[in-house]
Amino acid sequence: MLKKAFGQLKLQQTELDAKNGELTKLLADKQSLDDELKALRAAVAVARKAAARRNRTTTTRPKPRDRFIDLLLPEAGWAPQRTP
Secondary structure: OHHHHHHHHHHHHHHHHHHHHHHHHHHHHHHHHHHHHHHHHHHHHHHHHHHHHHHHOOOOOHHHHHHHHHHHOHHHOOOOOOOO
16 A cells, blocks of 8 residues: 555656646746847837937928939029029
């Protein structure tokens, strides 16, 4: 009777050790996923800040005209006329 109980305890201990190993592996995987998620969230935050900066510096109509159109008008034979 005592040998049978000891055998069952050993079997249960082996099963528990196996489950403990699986749980340890799952926790390590979870930690690596959490780290990856933090890194991705930081990258998204940086991208959002950069997009917000680009949206603040949008050009108005006179700026593209000064940069592009007025430069090309003389080449096309037109004299650019600016109104104040």
